[in-house]
Amino acid sequence: MRNIPELLAPAGSIESMKAAVNSGADAVYLSGKNFGARQFAENFSEKEISEVVNYAHLNGVKVYVTVNTLIKDSELPSIAQYLLKLYQIGVDAILVQDLGVVNLSQRVVPNLNLHASTQMTIHNGENLKWLEENGFKRAVLSRELSIDEIKSFAKSSGLDLEIFIHGALCYGYSGQCLLSSFIGGRSGNRGMCAQPCRKPYSLVYGQKDNYGRPHDLNKVDLPENFLLSTRDLAHYPHLDILVKSGIKSLKIEGRMRSPEYVGIVVGIYRRALDKIAKGDWKPLQEDMETLKLAFNREFTSGHLLPGPENNIMARKKPGHRGLYLGDVKKIKGKNKKVIISLRTLTIPQKGDGLFFDIDNELKSTGFDLDVEPALNGKNLIVQAKKTVQINSKVYLTRKNDLKKLIPSFEPKKRFLNLKIEFKVLENNYPELKAELVGPNGKIATKIKASMPMEEAINRPVSADEIKKQIIKVGKKPFNVIFENLNYSGNLFMPLREINQLRRDLIDSVEKKLIQSYLPSPDELKSSLEEYNIIKEELKSSLEEYNIVKEELKIIKKFKKNDSMNTSLSAYVSDIKTLKTANESNFNRLYLEPTLLLESEIYGNCFNPNKNILKDKNAFQEKGLFDEFVNILIESNDICQNKDIEMVWKWPDISRLHILDLLKSISSEISQLNMGIMVGSPGLASYLHKNHPQWKVYGSSALNIWNNQSISHVSPLFSLLTLSPELSINDIKPLLNKDLIVSNNSRSDKPRQTNLNPIDLEIIVQGSLESIVSQECILSSNLLSNSQFNLIKENNKDNFFVGLKDVKNQIFPLKISADCQSIIQNSAEVCLVDYLPLLRKLGCYNFSIDARAKGPLYLEKMGHYYAEALADSLNPSNLQIDKLKSKIKKVSTGGITAGNFLQGLNKADLV
Numbered sequence: 001m002r003n004i005p006e007l008l009a010p011a012g013s014i015e016s017m018k019a020a021v022n023s024g025a026d027a028v029y030l031s032g033k034n035f036g037a038r039q040f041a042e043n044f045s046e047k048e049i050s051e052v053v054n055y056a057h058l059n060g061v062k063v064y065v066t067v068n069t070l071i072k073d074s075e076l077p078s079i080a081q082y083l084l085k086l087y088q089i090g091v092d093a094i095l096v097q098d099l100g101v102v103n104l105s106q107r108v109v110p111n112l113n114l115h116a117s118t119q120m121t122i123h124n125g126e127n128l129k130w131l132e133e134n135g136f137k138r139a140v141l142s143r144e145l146s147i148d149e150i151k152s153f154a155k156s157s158g159l160d161l162e163i164f165i166h167g168a169l170c171y172g173y174s175g176q177c178l179l180s181s182f183i184g185g186r187s188g189n190r191g192m193c194a195q196p197c198r199k200p201y202s203l204v205y206g207q208k209d210n211y212g213r214p215h216d217l218n219k220v221d222l223p224e225n226f227l228l229s230t231r232d233l234a235h236y237p238h239l240d241i242l243v244k245s246g247i248k249s250l251k252i253e254g255r256m257r258s259p260e261y262v263g264i265v266v267g268i269y270r271r272a273l274d275k276i277a278k279g280d281w282k283p284l285q286e287d288m289e290t291l292k293l294a295f296n297r298e299f300t301s302g303h304l305l306p307g308p309e310n311n312i313m314a315r316k317k318p319g320h321r322g323l324y325l326g327d328v329k330k331i332k333g334k335n336k337k338v339i340i341s342l343r344t345l346t347i348p349q350k351g352d353g354l355f356f357d358i359d360n361e362l363k364s365t366g367f368d369l370d371v372e373p374a375l376n377g378k379n380l381i382v383q384a385k386k387t388v389q390i391n392s393k394v395y396l397t398r399k400n401d402l403k404k405l406i407p408s409f410e411p412k413k414r415f416l417n418l419k420i421e422f423k424v425l426e427n428n429y430p431e432l433k434a435e436l437v438g439p440n441g442k443i444a445t446k447i448k449a450s451m452p453m454e455e456a457i458n459r460p461v462s463a464d465e466i467k468k469q470i471i472k473v474g475k476k477p478f479n480v481i482f483e484n485l486n487y488s489g490n491l492f493m494p495l496r497e498i499n500q501l502r503r504d505l506i507d508s509v510e511k512k513l514i515q516s517y518l519p520s521p522d523e524l525k526s527s528l529e530e531y532n533i534i535k536e537e538l539k540s541s542l543e544e545y546n547i548v549k550e551e552l553k554i555i556k557k558f559k560k561n562d563s564m565n566t567s568l569s570a571y572v573s574d575i576k577t578l579k580t581a582n583e584s585n586f587n588r589l590y591l592e593p594t595l596l597l598e599s600e601i602y603g604n605c606f607n608p609n610k611n612i613l614k615d616k617n618a619f620q621e622k623g624l625f626d627e628f629v630n631i632l633i634e635s636n637d638i639c640q641n642k643d644i645e646m647v648w649k650w651p652d653i654s655r656l657h658i659l660d661l662l663k664s665i666s667s668e669i670s671q672l673n674m675g676i677m678v679g680s681p682g683l684a685s686y687l688h689k690n691h692p693q694w695k696v697y698g699s700s701a702l703n704i705w706n707n708q709s710i711s712h713v714s715p716l717f718s719l720l721t722l723s724p725e726l727s728i729n730d731i732k733p734l735l736n737k738d739l740i741v742s743n744n745s746r747s748d749k750p751r752q753t754n755l756n757p758i759d760l761e762i763i764v765q766g767s768l769e770s771i772v773s774q775e776c777i778l779s780s781n782l783l784s785n786s787q788f789n790l791i792k793e794n795n796k797d798n799f800f801v802g803l804k805d806v807k808n809q810i811f812p813l814k815i816s817a818d819c820q821s822i823i824q825n826s827a828e829v830c831l832v833d834y835l836p837l838l839r840k841l842g843c844y845n846f847s848i849d850a851r852a853k854g855p856l857y858l859e860k861m862g863h864y865y866a867e868a869l870a871d872s873l874n875p876s877n878l879q880i881d882k883l884k885s886k887i888k889k890v891s892t893g894g895i896t897a898g899n900f901l902q903g904l905n906k907a908d909l910v
Contacts, residue, residue, distance in 0.1 A: 002243060002276060002277050002279070004243060004273050004274075004276065004277045005242070005243060005247050005248055005249055005250045005273075006026040006027055006062075006248060006249040006250065007024065007025050007026045007027075007250055007252075007266065007269055007270055007273060008025065008026065008027045008028070008029060008064070008162065008249050008250065008251040008252065009023075009025035009027070009028050009029075009252050009262060009265075009266045010028070010029060010030075010167075010252055010253060010254040010255040010257065010262060011028040011029065011030040011052070011255065011262070012030070012031075012043065012254075012255035012256055012257070013043075013259065014044075014048065014051075014052070015259040016255075016257070016258070016259045016262045017030065017052050017055075017056070018055070018259070019259040019260070019262045019263035019266070019406075020061075020262050020263070020266050021055070021056060021059050021061050022263070023262070023263045023264075023266040023267040023270060023406065023407070024266060024267060024270030024271075024274075025061060025266050025270070026061060026062065027061060027062035027063065027064060027092070027249070028052075028056060028061060028062075028063055028064070029063075029064040029065070029066060029095065029251075029255075030043070030044055030049070030052065030063065030064075030065060030066070030255070031043045031044065031065065031066045031191075031255065032044055032045070032046065032049060032065065032067075032082065033045055034078070034082070035066075035067045035068075035069050035071070035075075035079065035082065046085055046089070049063075049065065049086070049089055049091070050089045053089050053090055053091055053517070054514050057090070057513065057514055057517050058476075058477060058510055058513060058514065059477050060416070060439065060477060062092040062093075063091050063092055064091065064092055064093045064094065064095055064115060065086055065091045065093075065094050065095070066094070066095045066117065067079070067082070067083070067086075067094045067095065067096050067101055068095045068096055068097040068098075068117035068119050069097065069098070069119075069189060069190050069191050070097060070098050070187075070189045070190060070703055070705045070723070070725070071098045071100055071101055071705055071706055071708075072705060072706060072726075072730050073705075073706040073707055073730065073733040073734065074730075074733070075706075076100065076104065076538050076706060076707075076708055077535060077538045077539065079100075079101055079104060080104050080108055080531055080534050080535060080538065081531070081535075083101075083104060083105050083108050083109050083112070084108055084109065084527055084528065084531045086109075086112070087108075087109040087111075087112050087519060087524070087527055088518070088519070088524065090514070090517040090518040090519075091112070092113060092517070093112070093113035093114065093115045093137065093138070094112060094113070094114065094115065095115045095116070095117040095140070096114060096115070096116065096117055096120075097117045097119035097120050097175060097189070097703070098703070098705060098706070098709060099681070099702070099703075099704075099708070099709040099712045099713055100705065100706040100707070100708030100709035100710075100711075100712065101708075102114065102134065102712060103708040103709070103711060103712035104534065104708055106134075106135055107530055107534060108527055108530050108531050108534060109527050110135070110527075111519060111523055111527075113137045113138070114135055114136045114137060114138075115136065115137065115138040115139070115140065115162070116131050116136050116138065116139040116140060117140055117175075118140040118141070118142060118143065118164070118174045118175070119174050119175040119189065120139075120140075120175055121142055121173050121174060121175040121176055121653070121680070121701070122139045122140065122141055122142060123141070123142040123144065123145060123173070123653060123654075123655060124654055124655060124656060124659050124682070124683075125152075125153060125156060125157070125656070125659075126659065126680070126682035126683050126685065126686045127139075127680050127681075127682035127683075128153055128156075128157045128159055128682070129157075129682060129685070129686075130680075130681050130682035130685045131159060131682070132157065132158050132159050133685070136159060137159065137160060138159055138160040138161070138162055138248070138249065139157075139159050139160075139161055139162065140162045140163070140164075140251065141153070141161055141162065141163050142173055142174065143163070143164050143169060143170070143174070143233070143302055143303065144173060144302075144303045144655075144774040145163075145303065145304070145655075146303060146304060146305075146306065147241065147242075147245060147304050147305055149655070149656050150163065150245050150246075150247065150304070151245050151246060152656065154245060154246025154247060155246060160248035160249065161246070161247050161248055161249070162247070162248065162249035162250075162251055163242070163247055163249075163250065163251065163304075164233055164251045164252075164253055165233065165234075165235040165236075165239070165242065165250045165251060165252060165269070166232075166233055166234055166235060166236070166252045166253065166254075166265055166269065166291075167232060167233055167252055167253025167254045167257075167265075168230075168232055168233070168253050168254075168297075169230040169231065169232060169233045169300070169302055169312070170197070170230070171197040171228045171229070171230050171771065171773050171775065172197075172771035172772055172773045173653060173772050173773070173774070174188075175189065175703065176652065176653070176701060176771075176772050177193075177770070177771050177772075178724070178725060178768070178769075178770045178771070178825075179196050179197070179770040179771050179823065180192070180193045180194045180195070180196050181725050181770075181899065182768065182770050182825045182826075182898065182899075183196050184196075185899060185902060187725055189703065189725065196228075197228035197229060197230070198226065198228075198229050198318035199226070199228075199318075199805065199806070200225035200226055200227075200805075200806060201225065201226075201227045201228060201803040201804060201805055201811075202219050202220070202222075202225070202227075202803070202804040203219070203220040203222060203227060203777065203782075203801070203802075203803060203804075204217045204218060204219050204220070204801070204802050204803070204804050204810065205217065205218055205220065205791050205799070205800060205801045205802075206218055206800050207798050207799065207800060208798045208799065208800045208854070209798070210854055210856040210857070211853065211854065211856055211857045211860070211890040211891075211892075212767075212852060212853035212854050212857050212892055213890075213891075213892045214800040214802060214810060214812070214892070217800070217802075217804075217810070219804075220783070220787055220791070221787075222315075222782065222783075223316075224315035224316045224782075225315070226314070226315045226316065226317065226318050227313075227315055227777060227782070227803065228771075228773075228803075229297070229313065229314050229315055229317075229318040230297070230300070230312055230313055230314060230775070231296075231297050231298040231299060231300040231311070231312060231313065231314040232295070232296050232297045232298070232299055232300070232314075233253070233299075233300060233301075233302050234288075234291060234296070234299035234300070234301070235250075235301060235302075235304065236268065236269065236272065236283060236287060236288060236291060237283045237288070237301070238301060238304070238305055239269070239272050239273065239276060239281075239283075240276050240281060241305075243273070243276050250269070250273075252265055252266060252269065257295065258402075260294070260402035260403055260405075260406065261294045261295055261402070263403075263406040264290060264291070264293075264294040264402065264405050264406050264407070265291060265294055267406050267407035268287045268290060268291060268407055270407075271287075271407055272287070285344075285345055286345050286346075289323055289344055289345060289346045290346075290405050292321070292322065292323045292324075293322065293323050293346070293396065293399050293402070293405060294402065294405070295320055296320065296321050296322075297314045297317075297318065297319065297320065297321055298314045298321050300312050303774055311781050312775050312781070313775065313781055313782070315782070320397060321395060321397075322353075322355060322395035322396050322397030322398070323344060323346060323395060323396040323397075324343070324344070324393060324394070324395055325340060325342060325343065325344050325346075325348070325354075325380065325394045325395065325396055326340045326341040326342045326343040326344070326380070326393075326394055327340065327341055327391055327392065327393055327394065328340055328356065328388060328389065328390050328391060328392045328394060329341050329379070329390070330390060331384070331388060331390060335383065336383065336384040336388070337381055337382075337383065337384075338381070338382050338383075338384045338388050339379050339380070339381055340379065340380040340381075340382065340394050341378060341379060342375070342378050342379060342380040344396075346396065347373070347375060347380065348369060348373055348380070348382070348396050349369070349372065349373070349400065350369050350370065350371060350372045350373075350400075351368065351369060351400030351401075352368065352369050352396060352398060352399055352400050353366065353367070353368050353369075353396070353397045353398030354366060354367065354368075354369065354382065354394060354395065354396060354397065355394070355395045355397045356388050356389065356392040356393070356394055356395075357392060357393045357394075357395060358389045358391070358392045358393075360389075363387075363389050364392070365386045365387065365388060366386075366397065367384075367385040367386050368385075368398075369382060369383075370383065370385065371383045415477055415478060415479040416436050416437075416438060416477060416478055416479065416513075417436060417437070417478075417479050417481055418434055418435075418436045418473075418478040418479065418480050418481065418509065419434065419435045419436065419481045419483045420432060420433065420434050420470060420480055420481070420482055420483065420505070421433040421434075421482075421483050421484040421485075421486070422466060422467075422470060422482075422484070422485045422486065422487060423484070423485075423486035423487070424453060424486065424487055424488070424491065425448065427452055428452040428453045428454070428491060429448055429449055429451075429452045429453075430448075430449045430452075430453055430493065430498075430501060431446055431447065431448045431449070432446065432447050432470070432501055432502065432505045433445070433446040434446070434505055434508075434509050436478070436509065436513075438513050438516055439516075439517075440516040440517060441516060443509065443512045443513055443516060445505065445508040445509055445512055446505075447501060447504045447505045447508055449493075449497065449501050451493075451497065453491035453492060453493040454491065454492050454493070455490070455491065455492070456490055456491060456492040457492070459492070460489060460490050460491055460492050461491065461492050461493055461495070461498075462489065463485050463487050463489060465495070466485065466487065466498060467482055467485060469495055469498045469499050469502060470482070470498070470502050472499070472502065473502075473506060476506060476510075478506070478509070565844065566839065566844045566845070566846065566869045566872070567587040567588065567759075567761075567844060567845045567846070568585060568586055568587055568846055568847070568848070568862070568865055568866060568869060569586065569587060569588040569589065569590060569761065569845070569846070569847040569848070570586055570588075570589055570590070570847060570848045570849075570850050570858055570861075570862065571589075571590045571592065571649065571766070571847065571848070571849045571850060571851050572589055572590070572591055572592075572850055572851060572858060573591075573592050573593060573594065573851040573852055574593060575591075575593070575631055575634060575635050575638075576855055577850060577853070577854060577855045577858050578591055578635050578638060578639070579638055579855070580855035580856075580858055580859050581639075581642065581644060581858060581862065582859070582862055582863070582866075583642040583643050583644050584866065585862035585863060585865070585866040586644055586862055586866075587644065587645060588644065588645040588646075588647060588675075589639060589644055589645070589646055589647065590647045590649040590677050590697070590847070591632075591635050591646060591647065591648055591649060592648075592649035592650075592651070592851060593628070593631050593632075593635075594816065594817045595613060595619075595624070595628060595658075595661065595817040595818075596612070596613070596624065596817040601815050601816070601817055601819070605776045605778040605779050605788075605815060605819055611818070611819060612624070613657055613658060613661065613817060613818055614657045616657070616660060616661060616664065619661065625661075625664070625665070625668075628665060629665060629668050629669055632648060632665070632669055632672065632674075633669060633672065636672050636673070636674050639674075640673070645674070645675060646674045646675070647674060647675035647676065647677050647695075647697055648674060648675070648676050648677070649676075649677040649699065650662055650676065650677065650678050650679070650683065651816065651818070652678075652679035652680075652699055652701035652772065653679075653772050653774075653816075653818075653820060654683065655818065658818055659683075663686075663690075666687075666690075666691060670691060670693070674694065675694055675695040675696065675697055675718070676691070676694050676695075676696055676697065677696075677697040677698070677699050678696065678697075678698065678699065679698070679699040679700075679701025679702060680701065680702065681702070681713050681716055684696045684698065684713070684716035684717055685716055688716060695718040695719075696716060696717050696718060697717065697718060697719045697720075697721075698713070698716075698717045698719065698720040698721055699721050700721045700722070700723055700724055700763065702720065702721070703723050704720050704721070704722050704723055704734075704760075705723055705725075705726060705730070706733075706734070707733065707734060710734065710758060710760070714758040717758060718758070718759065719758065719759040719760070719761055719845065720758060720759070720760055720761070721760075721761045721762075721763065721847070722734065722760055722761065722762050724763055724768050724829065724898060724899070725899050726899065726900075727899055727900055727901065727902065728834070728837070728900055728901065731762070731838075731841070731843075732841055734760060735760065735838075735841045735842035735843050759844075759845050760843060760845060761843075761845035761846065761847055762831070762838065762843055762845070762846055762847070763829065763846075763847050763848075763849055764829070764830070764831040764832065764834075764835070764846045764847065764848065764865070765828060765829060765830055765831070765832070765848040765849065765861055765865065765887070766828055766829060766848055766849025766850060766851075766853075767812055767824040767825055767828050767849060767853075767892050767893070768824060768825045768828075768829055768849065768898075769822055769823070769824055769825075770811070770823050770824060770825050771821070771822070771823040772816075772820055772821075772822050773820060773821040773822075773823070774819075774820055775821060776815060776819040776820065776821055777803075777813060777815075777821045778791060778801070778815060778821075779819075798854075800812070801813050801815075803823065805826075809826035809827075809893065810826055810893055811823050811824060811825065811826045812824040812852070812892060812893075814851075814852055825893075825896075825898075826893045827891075827892075827893040827894045827895060827896040828891040828892055828893065828894070828895050828896070829895070829896060829897070829898045829900075830884065830887055830888075830891065830895035830896065830897065831897060831900055832864065832865065832868050832880070832883055832884060832887060833880040833883075833884060834897070834900065835865075835868050835869060835872045836872040839869075839872050846865065846869070848861050848862070848865060853892075856890075857890060860886075860890050861887070861890070864883055864886055864887055867883070868883055
């Protein structure tokens, strides 16, 4: 019998939770009304969470609550209170994304299990090490990982690892997608993604001018328009491979799906896992057909098991596809009898919905079946209600009664052995004793009847009758084992009294079983004391920062004693641009050179299996390793000669093979006097341990939203970049220099204070990255050979490729050395007119993103922002309109303040 991973099911409502439990889930994950990454699901109140936890625990099912959104400083008191409440309720774990929530949970509820949400973008071993060192019990891995990476992590990590096995698949790395936020203010990091990836786009290419702006664009003629729409994940056919991989939990996506969907999907995977445990499983066509009927956008095995036959994208349409039944062979007679060559085991019935798909979308049609279809051999005959075209592909898109598809399941394995003893005490009072070994240890109880048994006058109650009544536990999750029945056999008691005694015993057992999941009084007291300390800390440090537009227009002069120097930095991607940086403008340059030449990158797009980055020996033999090292050495020399600090920026997504190269290169250049920028605390921790000579800078990929996040990771970093999703109201408390965090706490962890705060930086100009995706748009999955060659031939230094939406906005596209698609926002962020305000609030570090823009862009923007910063001490000298006009002329797609003024759409979180 194999060890089988946990089957983890979604629960977006009470009904879905019960469907999951009844269909065989080992655990469910759900969200409260606030702070969960699915704000549009029904979700649960705190009272409902308590009821769900009790129901689940009585059925041997664990409950994990998602607290996996990014949190504003003003919401921290509510989060601390919520964590305490979840601990009191007895939830089995919380899933988190925000580093500040990690910090609070370790202080308030240190005994509550921490799971790293997929929103934390856990994709390499260093991230896993950091999680383990920081008290996490489990990590939900990024869906982009391969089976080999997962197996490697399972062997090397002490954490339980969890992966998604079924459901919706995001186009971008979870936690790093800002597209919905930038387009409409609905942030995926706040559980409000508007799914812009399910919208139509065109692929365009052309040239860039000297400022990186596109012109002379051409549209690539593609048969499909939903270029970012992914298929749904379905690992059912490969479930046995996953069972052997070392994964501890298999997760089904779908908190916004119906109870029927949850019941069907969980039931099919439960049945399959049970058969795998016995060693007699093989994938069934019937199961795959049922999964497709529940919901699908076409299925894929995702990035887990890549291959030429495995297309991740569903670019024809973004909605439910249904089950492909076959093609229309012919249409007979005036009655329009449609004959379909059936390819499925599933046969549609009266009331079901069919869709007839033909290349000409205007002739595609669909209707519900009013008449029961007929079956003639392998041909299905249906009565058409609309005009149908021969050769149409026929899909069963709606089942009239999905509930009938839910597999039957008898959760016998969950039954707890309840040992019961019956005996008659002094004065003939009957007593029931019970004992069981639950998930959290032994439980024992006893119940004495409220009235004695009497001497029998006519017929005494027999031992068999007593036993028969006692074992009647109905649907309760107990298997009664009668250990001892100590009874003389000559007494009488009404059966209703014996039944009441049994009910009282079962109630007592259930209460004790529920209590076994709860923290002890001492643990709860300790958490409550720490919560009260934190509540006062947060109360004293938080103010209502309400900066309205009118105030933004009237920017007062600085105090005379404000002598802090500002720092202007820039992100660049090549040594040519770096050389043009003027030392009078810039203090620091973040260099992110590609590991390959662009010509080689585009070659990898069409032949991903030949990616040389996955073969370190070949990379070195080709001279690419030495070439990259020389770029860094030369760049550092140039910066030192200009008295500019150079920081080598690592890719925010650094998979196993990329990280291996980065580590080797780091060892080769360890003597350089420079800094490193990374996007995760795991990589920062690695650098501190292995290269303590270097300063470490944090990129915006860290998603820094609040002071607790800053406090938690500040020992690892010299500077942190604030999230570009934050508004001025969100930023202001982070720049408050008077914040002091109390040391009055039971925690041994040293407290960070803001008396000498870590440097914080804001990106004030540039085309911000909105998505990083492992699916390369310029691949053979989308482009023909001729289309790819046309784009590749145009790939010169000034080559541009992008996506155009239905509003004709152009989103620049970059392809990384590792064949990742990096989509930038359609307009550049520009905060030049708010520099005086930011300086007044205490921000002194500003950066410009000039990657892929070219030398002239950096030269101009550097000059404009240096001028603006110089005048920011006297805002009356700052000619904002004139400066913004100059900036707009050299910006790509115009300029925007982004979320800086309006902030994100509210999710009613507090």
